Amino acid sequence: MDTEWLSGEDYPKDCVFCRIIHGEEEATFIYRDANVSAFLDIHPLFEGHVLVVPNKHFSNIMDVDSESLNATMQAAKLVSEMLVKNLKADGINIVHSTGKSAGQTIYHFHLHVLPRHAGDDVQFQRWWFSRSHKASREELDALGARIIR
Template identity: 40%
Template sequence: MAQQPDCLFCKIVAGEIPAIVVAEDERTIAFMDINPATRGHALVVPRDHARDLFDIGAEDLAACFAAAQRLAQSMPAKLGADGVNILNSCKPAAWQTVFHFHVHVIPRYDGDPLRLPWIPTPGDGDEIAAAGNELRS
């Protein structure tokens, strides 16, 4: 497995740092976030080091999201969750603080106080279309 010696999550994958592992397979490991946004907040990481969304290979990315989906699907029955947020932060401007790709699986509960920093508001239709065209090119 490709690992970085100073990476916190690589150390968790290697068993050098304790973590509460909730699921694992040949490509991924899921463990509880020690700074949870809500009760049951977990992280899914690839076993091989990838710095962020721009760095991760397609197979590991697919494996991480499949693992996140399985974990999310278990949250209503196991935790009484009413919904789930799946979140990835890529680069410091997007709130990434640990530079090993990871997916947050955040159970949500009716009435919970969690508010992410982004508050959805309607955008300008022309700007949205222009950005969409740029992404397609």
């Protein structure tokens, strides 16, 4: 693919995703355009685990601009469709982490697109419900007021 649109772009040299986008590190690209790149994760949770990354460097979701965020989500949708069609995925999880406490290890905003198959033995829903509780209306209203103040 023509990557002339990358010429002259300044980026942090210590960012592995920036180095991949600029051709300094190898990757298996699934999709690329002027705004976003999608490539296979080198530590896949499932076969077909894809990372969708804006071509501009943003550390996390709070830093990313609207154009890049929209392009990243559109690419995640396209990649999801490819995984369902070509790998016969039964479902898709899209995962993002911002911050060390959330598990972020690469500080370049990205989405994990995970193809799911019946019987793949990763039970997000079981884990989720084992860790959650039914919140009361009062709890939700009080928390909502704290968030929007």
